[in-house]
Amino acid sequence: MAVTGTAAPRAAQKGFNATSLAVVAALICAAPILAVAWIALTGDTGDYLAHLAQTRLPTYLTHSAYVAGVAALGTGLLGTSLGWLIARTQFPGREFLGWVLILPLAVPAYVAAYAWLDLSTAGGPLYTATNGLFPTIRGSWGAGLMFSFVLYPYVYLLARDAFASQSADAYDAARTLGSPPWHAFMHTALPMARPAIAAGLALVMMESLADYGTVSHLGAPTLSIGLVRAWSGAGSLVDAARLSLVLVVVALLIFGLERAQRRRARSVTASGKTRPAQRFVLRGWKGIAALSFCLLPLALGMFIPLGRLAYLALSEPSTTNLLDASLNSLTLAITAAIIAAALGLSTAYALRSKGIIATMSARAAGLGYAVPGAVAAVGVIAILSGTQQILDPIWRDLTGAVFPILLTGGAAALIFAYLSRFAAAAIGPAESALSRVTPALDGAARTLGATPLQTARRVHWPLIVGGLTSAGLLVFVEVLKELPATMILRPFNYDTLAVIAHSYAADERLGEAAMPSILITLVALLPMVFVARYLSSRSAGGQDR
Amino acid sequence: MSTPILTIRGARRRYNADTPALQGADLELQSGTITALLGPSGSGKSTLLRAIAGLEPLDSGEIIGGAQSWNGPGPAVPPEKRRVGMVFQDYALFPHLNAIANVAFGLNGSDKKKRALAQLEAAELGHKANAYPHELSGGEQQRVALARALAPNPAIVLLDEPFSGLDRRLRSELRARTIASLKAAGATALIVTHDAEEAMAVADQLALMGGGRIIQTGTPDEVWMNPASAAAARLLGDVDVYTGQIANGQVSTPLGDVPAPDFKPGQLVDVLVRPAAISVIPADDGAYAVTQRRSTGAELAMTLKAADGSNWRASTPAPCDLNAGDRVNIKLNQTFVTVTNSAG
């Protein structure tokens, strides 16, 4: 309802122009994709794509769909049922599990893939123990399964919050209208939580489409594999760029569909007061069953893979010095997290003004998330080397010397790629953190004499610091796990834990890959615990007591 | 005397160690009647309602629907089998379904849409059949919720504060419609409310609730005229209470002597005086002083101070020239005075 005309002065009143920072954020996120699109649209047309269309493209497309589909199915079932159990029932250990169930997000999917493939491959312990009956976890269904094991927290979190905050009376009403418990769940609680679950599923599908490390290790011929093959195998950057566009379009479709159904479902938020739900108490064997069910995903996504890798690490000790790599991983992750949080916050501030530029910027920034790391890296290289080619002659004309910095040679290129991919992930949490600062609060502070800056510092900041930290930590974990862009863009003598793990794993030296894999997960677990507890405390806040 | 359609005996329910919600509630509902359950917040009204619906278990006590015991021995009868309809405080319309789908939710068969539409039209909402809950006003939502609860022809309809949250004018109009719908359906209804005026306006039978128990049942007239205790009286309106001792078949109060023939001498009793019991007669040397006066439209509400310093509320029809500081004498109308055993 806010008219842009009246909103803009309010933003300017704040004393700093958040919109321009939001535009900067959008540019950073969207620029690499735009560069890729440019390459795709203006490059020479060889016959490679035609050849591909006749041979492998259908395979790539179907397997990408297969992977995303299996991942969506697995995370949907797992996340929704866990969300319901934690939000609406009571059983021993529920409160503890409530936040622990978020932790598998710290495990990179490719790490889970290393471990599970090793366990189930011919000659591995699970294979020999079951005499070949246990299937080897590989291919598209295997990759989808791995994503289910480690990405279900996306759906779990959103479903849990939706179930906790929806009106419990609707479920009760269905019961009084003759629905047995299962029918009442399927026809009231579930449809009312659908927007939240759909948002989680969209995230899961985009991550599984963008992944490279897992699908390459498990041999799933998806579009992202085809993309890298077109680039490195066939040496055609232009064709790789074109395939990237296909991926981006698919991601945009998912994005768009999710938004569309969210808009339609705006009606789904309960109107009026809602009674906090009374938990269904599960006693006796039911409680034990619930507890076991909740422990299962933790075992599948965390304990079993980490256990196997620990075994491998101990039996084939790594001789590589991991200290430098650890420091590098940490430095990159912390830097990217801080900048991403700042960008996310500015975009969130800009969005409050509801100006058209701010909204478009936020949308553009979201594009970055849809893109595989390899594509982002290609875009970054294209932009930076293009800039370099413009800068060099100008500098030489001006100073007679060579421009001292090789733009693609430093860590900044890497940070650029990370921000492009992950800054969007910080916008959402920043927005929701900022939404706790209502206009009424603002008005109260201002009428009490605080300037916009003071308001920001004394009222906004304490309210949003938790959510912002959360956002930053999420980006931290993502950067820690990131593989393809890092492999392509990193500077000399600058390995990260993820890169080391992958190169050993790709070279079938899983023992050496184990230690860095475990380190990534452990380092990611710490911030994940903070995020998990923060998110759980906010949801448990008023409702479940 | 026909079998009540619902009997509750000794219902007890406690959520945590500190506060028991129900402490032995007894209630009977006769078929086709509307009962209002009146009590302050926290008296256990909603808990009782949910226990009747089967949404919550009882710790002890019985709920008997018709001839069948609903809560044991053995597993309790689940809500979907009890044929108890319920209108929730926040209406609990399914936000993802439109009005007609909401109403049809509890129906089966190929003609359920038709029956749902008929129900909506009876509520004069046929033209909004395809609207979603968020597109309906508060009053419309309530009517849809009622239509939905009535559609499957339940034996009993429970309404949890169905008119709260609406503005005053809407409330009385909606009340009338609701009662009309219930009567037309021949439903047995139990309406929970904390508003005395509302309770008296809708009820065939009034049940007063306090401290987890039903403290009095009866028609609104009976209960208002003869409250069983000070607590019961307070639930229904303003009342002033004086505690005194029986002597010579009466009890002496600052307002005069009140006959109380049914009590033993020396017994401690509460004298419950409604403002309507006190008529004021202006007199310059009157025994009572007017300390406050307030207009309530057709009447004037006053507070009088007696010789012993006690304060009494009185009302007199408007217009009235009395102001604060004036002195008056009073006449006590015994119809509106009740004497009960003292609560201690």
Next chain:
Amino acid sequence: MKFASAVLATAALTLTACSQPDSATSDTIQSEQRVVNVFSARHYRSDEHVYAAFTAATGIDVNLIGANGDQLIERVRADGERSPADVIITVDAARLHRAEEAGLFARTDFSQLAAGVSDHLIDPDGYWVGFTMRARVIAYSADRVAEGDITTYEQLADPRWAGRVCIRESGNAYNQSLMATMVAKSGEEAAEAWAAGIVANMARPPQGGDRDQLRGIAAGICDVAVVNHYYYAMLANSGQEADQDAAAASVLLFPNQDDSGAHVNISGVGIAANAPHSAEARELVAFLLSADAQRLFAEMTHEVPVIDGVEWDNAVLEAMLPFREDQRNVSELGDQNATAQRIFDRVGWQ
């Protein structure tokens, strides 16, 4: 927010500047410490030892960036004139060829540097030289396949091996080079028929690496596999009992000994076209071809040295030699690489 933008910009520039590789301009400042910037697709433990030995012997520090060969090529190509790369090392001749086509190499006179190296392992145009050799050979089940049942690559497409062949995915550089050899030998049509025949014979969809194919034979999933020779040696020399058992279950065969010889590939090195430290680069190349380095490659990675007369101690490798190798110049592996990939696509070799 101009202040914040300034801070951001400064931070960005600092970050970029901080991790700069040494370039020509900083050479003069740090003239005391010599360095060589190596872009290598190899990641074997032997390399760490070789580089350490090189630094000990020459005092030149080695700056290493390791990545997949194709990605290295893209990186160097994108950096253009400014690329800090001094040498580019790949594990496959086709990648060397691609780097050459992209103009990433400087033409070098290898006559002195690579004196002892066979001609078919050196680029005829003088852009790169191989410094280790690896053969892509056939492994067959010790129990289920009799000696002599299979002797050539061509026989892998024979229907008698239906459902009995394990081989890794087509994206792998070694398979592509093997296919390139087949194209060069028999022509595109025959090579495609051969590939189609292998796909029909696969015991399972391609999965895992070469060692997984050997494990497949041990597990009874297949009877023959195609592997690089040193993977077999790695399993045999591994400390793990499971690995040794897997190796023991197979016999290694060097195919086509009666005609063209076994298909070989190289790890090769070329000096970068814009190398800032070309002198140091030459020294590194020389060292890679020296007896010390060749011995380390043979003993630690089980690769075949390209220089004669090197003394090394590796029983398993010893047992494989000598063998007749394909004398075609390995640059042909690069010429036919694109064709090979397209054949894979057409026959549906995953």
